[in-house]
Amino acid sequence: DVKVTQSSRYLVKRTGEKVFLECVQDMDHENMFWYRQDPGLGLRLIYFSYDVKMKEKGDIPEGYSVSREKKERFSLILESASTNQTSMYLCASSLTSHNTEAFFGQGTRLTVV
């Protein structure tokens, strides 16, 4: 069964902290993505990666970075957390071949205080 696992369901961090959100997939997918979901704004793409050590900026990369050292793992890093980064963070993965759906993890609800 397809599985994308995010390391935490809920996180509370302080302003200015460095935050790591981890995502692992067991489907040998080439593509991995980080989205955030906010009320009224839908799912917005932060960063994505098509291969190990490769990364591409999405629509809202400011304040974030990513790391993909292994094919199955894609990490999202908040360099210095701010309150406007309080959100639901969603990791997804997909095959490289065209027209295939992305599979999502369960999400991480991050609160920055």
Place this chain on the structure above:
Amino acid sequence: DQQVKQNSPSLSVQEGRISILNCDYTNSMFDYFLWYKKYPAEGPTFLISISSIKDKNEDGRFTVFLNKSAKHLSLHIVPSQPGDSAVYFCAELNSGNTPLVFGKGTRLSVIA
């Protein structure tokens, strides 16, 4: 400019009736369309998809219709059930290896 628009933020339907969720798109390069369903505190799950070469795809209670001339996509759920209450996102994918583009979502409430 938003490429994928779900103009209704919410929809309320009686149990047993039909739910119709709508989505408009602007980019004619999209060639694959998907619907995702999301419950609170969970990740989105894939529901149904349609290729741009088709105008209809059906899977049980769920049917997706594509009107390319109007650049319009709709999801029909019939009969609606209380467990269908969730946020529904339409998403589009164009040729090539690009990320999904999502709409803002429509919250469906099915009332018993």
